[in-house]
Amino acid sequence: MADAGASPAPKPSSSVKLVLLGEAAVGKSSLVMRFVNNDFQENKEPTIGAAFLTQKCNLPTRTIKFEIWDTAGQERFASLAPMYYRNAQAALVVYDITKSTSLTKAQHWVAELQRQASPGIVIALVGNKLDLASPSSSSADDADGGDGGDEEADEGDARKVPTKTAKAYAEEEGLLFFETSAKTGERVAEVFTAIANAIPETQLKGPRGAAGGQRQEESRVNLGAAKDASAKEGCAC
Amino acid sequence: MFNLSSIVQKAQQLIDPALTAPTERKPSKSALFRLQFRLPETQNPLQEITAELTLSAQRTTEGTHLIERDRDRARGNRYVGKLHLSEHYMCFSTQASSYLSTASTANSTSFTGQTHGSGPAGNGFTLPLCAIRRVERLHSQNTAFSLAITTSNGFSDHSKQGTTDAPQRLVMQLAGSRQQCDRFCDGLKKGLRAGMRDVENLRKVVGLSYSEYHLADEAAKDGKKELIPTREAPDTGLGSIFRYPGDSRKLRDKAKMRLWKEYMRENGRNATLIRQPTFHKLIRVGLPNRLRGEIWELSSGSFYLRLQNPDLYVQTLSKYSGQESLAIDEIEKDLNRSLPEYPGFQSEEGIGRLRRVLTAYSWTNEDVGYCQAMNIVVAALLIYTSEVQAFYLLSVLCDRLLPGYYSQTMYGTLLDQRVFESLVEKTMPILWDHVQKSDVQLSIVSLPWFLSLYINSMPLVFAFRVLDVFFLEGPKVLFQIGLAILRINGEELLDASDDGAFISVLKDYFSRLEDSAHPKSENPKLRAVTRFQELMVVAFKEFAGITQDTISKQRSAHKEVVLENIENFAKRTSIRNLGPESKKLSLADLGFLYDRFYGVLYDRQQRSQTIQDESERKAKAGKSKAQQLVTGIPAADDVEVGRVALGASTTQMDYDAFREFLVGVARWAVADTQSPSHDLEKQSYFTNSTRSRSISMSPWGAGPDPADDEFIRRLFRKWDVDEYKSLSLQNVVVGFAKVKGARDIMSTIAYFFDLYDDDNDGKVDRDGILKMSEALLFLGRRGFVTSALASPSQTPIQNGASPRLDKNPQRTTSKDEEFLSAVSSFIRRCFEYADADNAHAIQMAKNAAAEESATASSLADFSIGGDEEDDDLVDLTSDSIPLTPTTPRQTSTSPIMSSPSQLMNLPPMPSETKPNTHAANAALDPANPLFITLPTFRMLVLADETLEHFFDTDFVNSFHLADQPVDSTASSSSNLTTFANLGKGFQRPNLGAPALSLPASGGVVPPGKGLRGMLDNIVTDGMRVATEVRRRMEEAQRELDSASTPGGAGSSTHKDDEDDEEDDHRTIDDVNADRRSVREGDRDLLEGLEAAELDGSDAGSVGKVENLMDAGLTSPVRSSRASTSSERTGNGIVEFER
């Protein structure tokens, strides 16, 4: 019961259901693993159906407990998705910056969420595998926007989706936008923090089954919470 | 929309209960036979006879280990059962089976024993005839008819060089009349002769089996080494290279191997294995590593598939080598993500095998292709099997054991989740309540269990133990294990109040499967029972009541809802993803196009299949029926092939399908002459034929024959932007978006022009001009709805009659005639201005502008350009028809001409007046090339009010999507769906007038869906049939009234050409109502079933399940009770393992 007794004045805590969607192998599970366990695994098995994890995120004024539903990416699993995004307050729609089709798929998901998910759902568009792009190509030279053939020649840069393209789309649709690397951990925590901040206060409800009080599982799953409690405005990882 | 066929069937049953043809039931025995013995589709039960099997003990006579207690065995075991003969197999089972000639699907399941037709239950054998070496008639002491069967065991290649094994011999004593016995023997003889051909296959397959090698190897160790050519051990999977999972000592692998060897010595191996009770027990305790693959093959029946076509795997790989596919891309993505912790899959060897098996399968079943989770399953199989074995196992998995699991829509997976949930609800109501209350998504834990067969949920060693039983006993095992897991963790799960807690309880449980189930027990034996053993006991003892039959029934009960959810999702998604162009159409239109598109495709698919299978129709129908009975899921070739949710493969529409599609969209797309088969069809519909039969009568199914016109062809080509010679839904939608979403008349004119601008040079030549005019006439030959709605010219076209725009000669200024005349002027002016200069064009424009302000119909009042050839060639609106050389008078007198060649004698038309024409009009001289450009065309159109109107509204409106005006029909439509109104409808014969669904409203079908269609047929078919039908309807109505079921059952030979929005809503309501009532009914049935089973043989265990469950979840008594039961049975297992 560490987190129950640790803080003298417990901040209000609420849980947020977050769903991850996106094409197969873009790195959804890897992002979650980075966020929850601060770990990365090179050959991650595909998610079958969906996986469920939780992680806390400490904001200055409140604590948010993410209930993360990580879904399977293959096209045919799409019909299972409604089961998982039902009641979600936030969604991470992930694409792979080295694969342009994955952005198209992400756009489909965004459209699906906008029409079918709970109204007011906070959606973040995340381009993953940033480590595969050469640093210069990310935001520096996105002006040229050319995702033409010359990028193949550039050994260090497998980027196929220019930051600009995705960002423009995100702005148009009113999405949060990030480029991350689950492998290096770059900007992963920021995504979750931003989502936590973007959830309107009014949307927040107490942890489910509040009557039950602190549950054992929380302290067990939420490994990083205590140690990073000092973090001013970041998630606990 | 997509379940129309089932609605029709339902309706049919209402109309005539006798139509549920008894003929469909008989063949079910074939399917059940195949399922019982796990035989390939090619096998049918030809003969059957009661018989007694005596297993002689002579095989061990020279065995050194024959000891006293084996005396009994030495005298041989005797089993009474049924002996069956199929084309290539002789099968025997002590479990009575279902295919007595009197058996029907209704009662057959009660005969199929423990596995309910899904697996080789009981004791017996499945013997390929080619594995029989000799059959002798024994002249025994009594008059009994006995056959001694010697199998090829002991005669195979290596054994020639000597083994300790004598040939395997079994004695069958047939119990039947002399005649029956003789008949059976004749059949057997024939089969044996035919079986000679397969001996080579058998040798090939058996040569790769480990049992064969192992037994021979043992023989070698017995001291005859020099005689045995050193043979390479057959491939027994990656495990033989990279080690098998688990500690083989802990698994007691050696001991198991010994037991199996002993068993196989006495009972044959691979093809000739005989199942005795020990066989089932040996499987329950877990298979030894090196035999695992082979026994999986035998118990799942994939062995028989391989025997039938041993080279399919290699052939498939080489046939498609180098080819690419979506499936291959997807497979590639996951190769490194399949059991990555197992060393075999960190090597190229393992990855290569995985790639080849998945790829080969994706080619043999392109509907499934590749689905994530298959990689994990196949990776697991490959640890114990060779590539070839894994390939056939995968086939059996996808086709038979996990129907629909890995399909495009994964409907099987979703369905079984629903089934699982309902079983949880039934067997553990308290837990279920808790799950519901705390809003836990049960499937988040259970879906991966089913989809990857527990492989990535449990530690591998245990997952394989589950697989061992699963292959033998079928899909119910997955449910039993799942229920047992929840049961065992019931108390902790009741404390878990959200998904996270739920998941971690189970994760935790799986990680401790190896631990003792009773760590604190005093009894060391009890302490030795692992939690996994406990799981098995709970699964198979406490949940023994969960049978294949239970599963099938549950599947049927939930099927509709699941399929509909999928369809709604698929529709929504695919509509949303049609691209930006589609935004020009309303959602309702898109929905309409979606339904119509797939409706036509599936209809056609089904029809062509029916036509194709006409000869074997009965057999097929029966088979799928039985298949459905057993699995609860329609077989692939069932009538329900036409459902999006079942993941049908067709997504492309060819030209013919497009024509049919258009029939439901535009009235001009209906052919003028209808094939006569429609009449036949309707008769057969009401007499003795099933619906599928009637479909096959006409290549266009129930709808009217579609027209085949140059214009339709051009439209098709234009929309086929990828030049695939077929259209996707996207193509169609974009096509419509271009037409319907045209901003103004200008773009419509340009669009039309483009259709005829073949080489895209902005010019349409003489031929093109003629074709344009033909198209205009074609499109206009039935009038247009905008005008048609206002005028009575909607008179439907009679069957086989030529189109008449208006039969009323006095109405000389009808819109239709105006149109004709407009077209004729158009042609003339086209040629006039074909190579017109600018001056002409400008003048024309002026005239056109002037014309716009002029009042309508008096075409004769206006002239263009004032040039020398200024008279209208054909002027139908005025009585004074100018006699010019190019317009033979007789053509202009009839308003029903449908070709411009009749309006003018034009070059492409073979005609004796040609020279004359040329002389008269230089523009028509083929030697004098000419063309019009878009601006010219535009001006010509704008110069004519009728044409202008045509391009402004008529053309666009001639395509009817969901925007179909429903004013006249909407009010009555909602009433039409019930049988109560049917009578009323019938009394208004005019309702039936648009007989061939050439509806007044331009092909978009009248409301009332099938019912209306049926009415139509009734009327068309005449009073006799009608009266009869009405009588039946009323009967049905009475029944329905008493059951207070809304009669959503539309029945019709008409199909999906009836999709206006109004309809859609109503249909969904109906289906909902329907569904609700079905489920109520089914639940009752199920309760009935449960009750029945309680009375039956399983009563004890089922009763116990109920008790334990409630006790278990409410009071602490549970754990002690549960442990007593597991103690008891657990001991049994433990003891056996020693």
Ligand SMILES: Nc1nc2c(ncn2[C@@H]2O[C@H](COP(=O)(O)OP(=O)(O)OP(=O)(O)O)[C@@H](O)[C@H]2O)c(=O)[nH]1
């Ligand atoms: N280089 C690089 N590789 C990554 C990154 N994130 C994930 N990967 C790799 O991409 C592959 C797929 O990662 P997953 O996290 O399993 O992808 P997923 O989106 O969960 O895939 P599905 O479960 O099939 O939908 C794995 O091999 C990861 O190692 C990243 O940031 N950089």
Ligand SMILES: [Mg+2]
């Ligand atoms: Mg994943």
